[in-house]
Amino acid sequence: MSEFIETRGLRKVYHVGGQTVEALQGVDLEITKGDFIVFMGHSGSGKTTLVSAIGGLTRPTEGTVLIEGNDIWKLNDKELSHFRNRKIGFMFQSFSLLPTLNVLNNVVMPAIFSGNSGEKDSDALKSKAISLLSDLDMKKKVNSFPSELSGGEQRRVAIARALINDPEIILADEPTGELDIRTEREVIDIFSHINDVYKKTLIVVSHSLSWIEKARTIIVMKDGLMYKDLDDPVEAIMSGVCKQ
Amino acid sequence: MKILKLSILELLRRPKKNMVIASSIVIAVALLTSLSIVSNSANVAIMEIIAKTGHTLTVRPAATSAGTNAEDKGQEYKLTTSEVVLGSHIPETAVPEIMKYYDKAIKEGWEKKSGLVTNPGIPETSIEPATWAPRLFEKTEVNGQEMIVTGIDIHKEYFVRFWWNLSSGEWPADTEIRDVNTSVSTLYSIGSDGRVIVDKAEYGVDSSGKLIAAQEKKARAAPVKPIQKGWDDAYLGGAYAKARGLKLGDRLTINKTEFTIRGILEETNSADDYMVFILLSTAQRIFNKEGQISMVSVRAMCPNCPVGDAMVELNKHVTGITAVSQLDVAGVQFDFFSMLYKFLLAVVVSTIAVGIFSIFNIVTGSLYARIREIGMLKAIGASRYQLFRIFIYEHFILGLAAGIVGYVLGLGMAYFLNTLLDVGAVIRITTDFLWRGLALGIVCSLVAIIYPAYKLSKLKITETFRTQWES
Ligand SMILES: Nc1ncnc2c1ncn2[C@@H]1O[C@H](COP(=O)(O)OP(=O)(O)OP(=O)(O)O)[C@@H](O)[C@H]1O
Ligand SMILES: [Mg+2]
Numbered sequence: 001m002s003e004f005i006e007t008r009g010l011r012k013v014y015h016v017g018g019q020t021v022e023a024l025q026g027v028d029l030e031i032t033k034g035d036f037i038v039f040m041g042h043s044g045s046g047k048t049t050l051v052s053a054i055g056g057l058t059r060p061t062e063g064t065v066l067i068e069g070n071d072i073w074k075l076n077d078k079e080l081s082h083f084r085n086r087k088i089g090f091m092f093q094s095f096s097l098l099p100t101l102n103v104l105n106n107v108v109m110p111a112i113f114s115g116n117s118g119e120k121d122s123d124a125l126k127s128k129a130i131s132l133l134s135d136l137d138m139k140k141k142v143n144s145f146p147s148e149l150s151g152g153e154q155r156r157v158a159i160a161r162a163l164i165n166d167p168e169i170i171l172a173d174e175p176t177g178e179l180d181i182r183t184e185r186e187v188i189d190i191f192s193h194i195n196d197v198y199k200k201t202l203i204v205v206s207h208s209l210s211w212i213e214k215a216r217t218i219i220v221m222k223d224g225l226m227y228k229d230l231d232d233p234v235e236a237i238m239s240g241v242c243k244q
Numbered sequence: 245m246k247i248l249k250l251s252i253l254e255l256l257r258r259p260k261k262n263m264v265i266a267s268s269i270v271i272a273v274a275l276l277t278s279l280s281i282v283s284n285s286a287n288v289a290i291m292e293i294i295a296k297t298g299h300t301l302t303v304r305p306a307a308t309s310a311g312t313n314a315e316d317k318g319q320e321y322k323l324t325t326s327e328v329v330l331g332s333h334i335p336e337t338a339v340p341e342i343m344k345y346y347d348k349a350i351k352e353g354w355e356k357k358s359g360l361v362t363n364p365g366i367p368e369t370s371i372e373p374a375t376w377a378p379r380l381f382e383k384t385e386v387n388g389q390e391m392i393v394t395g396i397d398i399h400k401e402y403f404v405r406f407w408w409n410l411s412s413g414e415w416p417a418d419t420e421i422r423d424v425n426t427s428v429s430t431l432y433s434i435g436s437d438g439r440v441i442v443d444k445a446e447y448g449v450d451s452s453g454k455l456i457a458a459q460e461k462k463a464r465a466a467p468v469k470p471i472q473k474g475w476d477d478a479y480l481g482g483a484y485a486k487a488r489g490l491k492l493g494d495r496l497t498i499n500k501t502e503f504t505i506r507g508i509l510e511e512t513n514s515a516d517d518y519m520v521f522i523l524l525s526t527a528q529r530i531f532n533k534e535g536q537i538s539m540v541s542v543r544a545m546c547p548n549c550p551v552g553d554a555m556v557e558l559n560k561h562v563t564g565i566t567a568v569s570q571l572d573v574a575g576v577q578f579d580f581f582s583m584l585y586k587f588l589l590a591v592v593v594s595t596i597a598v599g600i601f602s603i604f605n606i607v608t609g610s611l612y613a614r615i616r617e618i619g620m621l622k623a624i625g626a627s628r629y630q631l632f633r634i635f636i637y638e639h640f641i642l643g644l645a646a647g648i649v650g651y652v653l654g655l656g657m658a659y660f661l662n663t664l665l666d667v668g669a670v671i672r673i674t675t676d677f678l679w680r681g682l683a684l685g686i687v688c689s690l691v692a693i694i695y696p697a698y699k700l701s702k703l704k705i706t707e708t709f710r711t712q713w714e715s
Contacts, residue, residue, distance in 0.1 A: 008491075017449060048706075049706075051706070052706050056623075057706055058704070058705070058706040059704070063510075077627055077628045077629075078627050078629070081622070081625050081626060081628070081630070082627070082628035084622075084623060084624070085624065085625020085626075085627045088626070090624060092623065094616055094619065094620070095615070095616075095619065095620035095623050095624070096617075096620065098250075098258070098592060098617065098620075099257070100253040100257050101250075101253065109250075109624060110624040110625055112247055112250065113621075113624065113625040113626045113627070113630050114625065132594040161624070167627075196275065197518045202662065241465070
């Protein structure tokens with residue numbers, strides 16, 4: 001039986017101005033359903049690249065990404081979009097909110113692309129968005145616009161948006177970047193809650209050590225390779241020496 | 245929430261940029277619309293002339309110029325359908341010869357092309373002898389002002405100029421307008437002393453053309469010619485009547501003879517509008533042009549008549565005359581307008597080209613500013629096609645709005661251009677131009693976006709967030 005998420009010999013080579021960068025050098029990874037994984041490691045170690053390959057954002061140069069046994073990189077554009085839309089909730093720092101839409105509409109947005117945003121469903125969708133937002137303590141801000149929100153509030157909206165289509169996997173790249181320590185704690189607690197209560201599989205990339213106590217699995221990335229089950233991941237990151 | 249709503253919100257987000265884009269589209273659409281309307285209106289006016297007179301051949305005395313036009317009459321008209329010939333004449337006796345050659349040429353020409361009759365269902369026997377109408381022009385004084393007076397045979401004239409309508413008054417009853425010279429035996433009785441007896445009343449005319457009572461005439465020794473009833477009727481061109489403020493029943497002094505206005509013609513956009521019509525026989529008499537006419541209009545009575553062949557034949561065989569096809573006259577104007585149209589169209593096309601180029605630049609710039617958003621939309625599940633739709637909707641709406649504004653502006657410009665160019669055409673607005681304007685607006689807007697939108701929708705998502713680090 002195959003794992004929930006599985007990567008086999010994942011390699012990614014970037015060609016930039018005649019130079020080649022090996023962002024991933026053969027990653028074999030298995031993720032069980034309901035896991036809460038945090039990827040750590042130095043800048044440029046390949047964390048974003050790996051997570052993007054799993055989420056169907058970056059096509060690997062070699063290797064396969066299997067989700068429930070299906071090779072997602074064999075899907076066509078429409079199928080892959082559908083996969084991203086339905087299976088995965090993204091929370092990337094660069095994927096900010098749309099400034100033209102209020103909080104509610106930003107949260108509902110992924111549903112536009114699901115192809116079934118008919119009038120009948122739209123009320124159900126809205127109440128779902130509102131209940132998600134109240135879960136995240138954002139009920140009062142439903143009609144606000146992104147520019148009227150603090151950084152922490154914007155993250156919460158992004159989390160609600162990631163959850164709206166009920167995906168099984170949440171992919172978050174630095175979801176707490178640029179947040180103060182208190183707000184960071186709050187966001188991490190929300191993630192923990194999502195994992196515990198909603199039973200979502202969480203894949204998080206972060207530089208912050210605050211995640212360590214909440215995460216179920218810590219993976220350290222170095223030079224395009226991953227290291228799992230380290231005795232002391234913090235030490236490994238600090239020293240830059242990873243042994244298995 | 246729909247993709248459409250997303251597009252509209254995005255559109256409203258950049259009002260300044262979109263206004264710039266819209267304004268170049270507005271200009272292009274306005275130019276095209278006004279140009280289309282003006283040239284179409286002019287063409288329709290010309291086509292009407294062709295439809296009316298296309299089968300008509302004008303036979304004038306040889307070696308007369310194309311006829312004196314508006315300037316000579318001190319009047320103003322724009323589209324010439326008739327020509328005015330002054331100073332030279334054709335004897336009326338030449339008409340049978342003209343008609344003989346004309347009918348022969350039409351018949352032969354018709355037979356020649358009968359293999360490719362363009363109006364199926366119309367049998368060859370539908371060729372009837374052509375009808376003809378003579379005219380005599382004379383420059384004279386009408387109510388003390390110099391004017392061209394035209395003598396016509398109303399019955400024949402009306403047959404050739406079947407589009408004539410009276411805005412007021414009446415044509416003479418049919419019996420009254422038969423030429424006295426040809427129908428005298430059946431319709432009028434002539435007394436033993438040469439007087440014509442009509443409706444039991446007796447009229448006569450003396451050598452000066454003055455109507456006199458029978459008794460009075462008897463007293464004079466002058467030879468009396470039969471006279472047509474209604475000989476002092478006058479019919480006025482609509483524009484002339486309007487300009488002079490003349491009404492039905494008003495009296496008119498032409499060459500010292502009194503006439504009564506019996507009818508006023510509706511305007512036809514031709515020289516007829518500025519003419520005074522009296523009976524040919526009266527005109528011949530009061531101007532001393534017995535047996536003479538200035539021109540004959542010949543109207544063929546068959547569909548697709550080879551009028552051109554007839555013209556060639558007439559000019560070859562009948563001496564002393566020149567035959568001109570009205571189709572040629574209108575054709576010249578038609579060519580002028582189609583040339584003007586082509587020239588202005590070139591201006592519009594280059595405007596559009598420049599417009600599209602500038603739109604392309606602005607659009608490309610603003611789309612690349614949205615690159616991260618596009619990455620986000622893709623990540624949350626927008627397919628390439630859905631992304632493409634967002635851009636297309638945006639620009640469709642923009643083009644549509646600009647098209648509407650441009651169309652309205654174009655209508656205004658059309659009226660302005662019409663007076664400026666002095667085309668004299670009645671501005672005709674059809675929905676064709678609206679669709680054309682909207683289509684142009686939308687196409688301009690879309691053409692500029694299709695390439696950048698295509699490239700962006702193909703962009704790899706990771707590339708979209710890398711731009712964040714680089715910039
Ligand atoms: N689109 C790209 N084009 C070229 N090189 C890239 C691209 N994306 C990533 N790289 C390179 O691949 C390597 C891995 O990048 P990646 O973004 O995965 O690192 P990361 O671990 O997420 O780093 P950080 O912690 O700074 O976010 C880096 O050397 C980076 O420069
Ligand atoms: Mg990264």
